[in-house]
Amino acid sequence: MDAKTDMEKQQERIRIKDIARLAGVSVGTVDRVLHSRSGVSPASRQKVEEILKQLNYQPNMYASALASNKKYAFACLLPDHSEGDYWEDVEKGMSQAVSSFSDFHISLDTLYYDQYEFGSFVEAGNRLLESNPDGVILSPTIEEETSHFVCLLQRLGIPYIFIDSNIPKLNPLAFYGQHAQKSGYFAARILHMLARESSGIVLFRQIYEGRLGSNQQLHREEGFYDYMREHAPGLKMWELNLYAKQPGQDEKLLDDFFRSHPQVNCGITFNSKAYLVGEYMLKHHRKDFHLMGYDLLRRNVECMKAGTIDFVIAQQPTMQGYNSIECLCNHLILKKKIKPCNYMPINLISADNIDFYFDAHTYE
Amino acid sequence: MDAKTDMEKQQERIRIKDIARLAGVSVGTVDRVLHSRSGVSPASRQKVEEILKQLNYQPNMYASALASNKKYAFACLLPDHSEGDYWEDVEKGMSQAVSSFSDFHISLDTLYYDQYEFGSFVEAGNRLLESNPDGVILSPTIEEETSHFVCLLQRLGIPYIFIDSNIPKLNPLAFYGQHAQKSGYFAARILHMLARESSGIVLFRQIYEGRLGSNQQLHREEGFYDYMREHAPGLKMWELNLYAKQPGQDEKLLDDFFRSHPQVNCGITFNSKAYLVGEYMLKHHRKDFHLMGYDLLRRNVECMKAGTIDFVIAQQPTMQGYNSIECLCNHLILKKKIKPCNYMPINLISADNIDFYFDAHTYE
DNA sequence: CGTACCTTTGTGTGCGTGCACAGAATGGAT
DNA sequence: ATCCATTCTGTGCACGCACACAAAGGTACG
Secondary structure: OOOOOHHHHHHOOOOHHHHHHHHOOOHHHHHHHHOOOOOOOHHHHHHHHHHHHHHOOOOOHHHHHHHHOOOEEEEEEEEOOOOOOHHHHHHHHHHHHHHHOHHHOEEEEEEEEOOOOHHHHHHHHHHHHHOOOOEEEEOOOOHHHHHHHHHHHHHHOOOEEEEEOOOHHHOOOEEEEOOHHHHHHHHHHHHHHHOOOOOEEEEEEEEEOOEEOOHHHHHHHHHHHHHHHHHOOOOEEEEEEEOOOOHHHHHHHHHHHHHHOOOOOEEEEOOOOHHHHHHHHHHOOOOOOEEEEEOOOHHHHHHHHHOOOOEEEEOOHHHHHHHHHHHHHHHHOOOOOOOOEEEOOOEEEOOOOHHHOOHHHHHO | OOOOOHHHHHHOOOOHHHHHHHHOOOHHHHHHHHOOOOOOOHHHHHHHHHHHHHHOOOOOHHHHHHHHOOOEEEEEEEEOOOOOOHHHHHHHHHHHHHHHOHHHOEEEEEEEEOOOOHHHHHHHHHHHHHOOOOEEEEOOOOHHHHHHHHHHHHHHOOOEEEEEOOOHHHOOOEEEEOOHHHHHHHHHHHHHHHOOOOOEEEEEEEEEOOEEOOHHHHHHHHHHHHHHHHHOOOOEEEEEEEOOOOHHHHHHHHHHHHHHOOOOOEEEEOOOOHHHHHHHHHHOOOOOOEEEEEOOOHHHHHHHHHOOOOEEEEOOHHHHHHHHHHHHHHHHOOOOOOOOEEEOOOEEEOOOOHHHOOHHHHHO
């Protein structure tokens, strides 16, 4: 029966056809209004817009994607990385998203650069632009170069998303990552519980070419010191710089430090390389040292299971990757409004709850 | 041009039409094979199945949902609850999912029962069955009655999902919730850090009609004791039963306990009612007591901000709700394979990282 | 050989939307 | 009034799939 009551119809989804009928125009006109195309008289436009608002019309995105049959090419610019690294999880999340939204005809091209060679970032950026992508995802690890690159994207009208760390003034379409300062603050609370009153804490830092690796690291440190200033002003703290690239050198630095500071039984790294210290402890059979770090890298996980890393703060890299692709789809295809700043949860992981944090499962 | 190279076509999505052409049959026949309907000769069926497997055909679920135009009614059976409660977040997740999958024409009907009146569960269950739903979500809080109810569902061929707690032998289509034993174990690790060596720990328990509220609570306790047995066998522990329904009575019990055990400065609840103790501490201006609990109820959050609850373990109720609806869609509409056991992360929340855990944002 | 009946296969329409194209209306110039 | 240009509006097909219906082929029986 065509003669359904209004009661029943209320539940039904409103279609373009319905809007057209109510506005006394054809679906073509409604379509033009919806996509703000030209060729509609002011009177019709206003009438249609009125009805749209009144009925709170939501297009059927599946029908829309089916009909428009466009292809979207996304591109991603990441630091190059090896197996078991942080960025691998980010990529995993992105490829999960690509396959989950494959019916939208999206594709993803990932380009890599050497985080410590600025030239390689620029070069990768140029290659990316050549492919003329519809949306870009990148991590603003190098502020200066990112700034330049983002200017080009803006000029071309290509939306870009930041993951992992943020530079708000370069206003990306969205940011997915952790609130670094607050995560440092939280880490401090936990480490403070681990630290005995009498002893002290050592901060292991990562130095490249004479400067700290990233803003992330700096903000985490800030948060850490903020907490300690408020809650444990008397606690002694040391900073020890490590260099990752020359393992022998780091080992010697650690030897020297612990020889001259035997009472220190607590430490933290504000980057993902806690395993450098954890593996050192393992090698020297020191199980009494309490260590914290960041990110569920394979080597960190192994240290946690072996007992030389107590806790790690995870920042859901897989979810970051997944969400950033989803965000581009929402923006470009479904024209949804995007939330610009999206902080990931600050997760505390120990050997006990680690099994529930490989967030892969969430998005099969 | 119709004459695309195979190279190009490889990237394209395979359609039913393609399968039909390659198998030398019509799309109707392929359709029949895909939906395992009758009326296909063994020869054709085999040929089509072969091609399907060979090309790993994945149907376009959007087109499929669009064409089939079926309506799905889901039903949900939950303990009744007041504002700011745990179940409210579960419901929030479910309604977010319903609106995010609204193009699949799903609807959700939620029924409530009194958790402590078994008869009301049965009555709500019967009302639910009358509406003849396509899928059911419930929390098996009462084992006996749930078992009966689930039998009925099985007989009717209606799939059901458990959230929050699990009874594997009633084999639900899927379970979304926390690994209770391991979460208790993890909680113990944290509380052990909070507890000074010299003092002891009190376990506040929730008693209804002479027995513990739920299996969840029991398993958490188990995990907690497991940890303590392994890592702090000497630590003294007490159990104090509370009754929630008579606040005056609880206050007296707490008074008595702390008068006779002034050295105890640490406690935990294995249900969501930590605020009973937190608010007591607030009232008596005791800030030196370390308290842990479960779930981000409004009253718990307030205690955390006031400083009388140190940590809470959260179990992502919103995500549980969202995922359970998503699961029914995947199973009934998209015919995807379902993962039967889905453990939520074991999240540790303090006042510092709480802002990042109202998981609403994730699914706008 | 015609008819009835069953099994197997092919075709056509519609789901809600995007978009190209055709058609109608308007206004101005001749 | 006629013609053309311009603006505005309506129609029809396509997207990939589900499902109803029609058609074709085969078998049995009078």
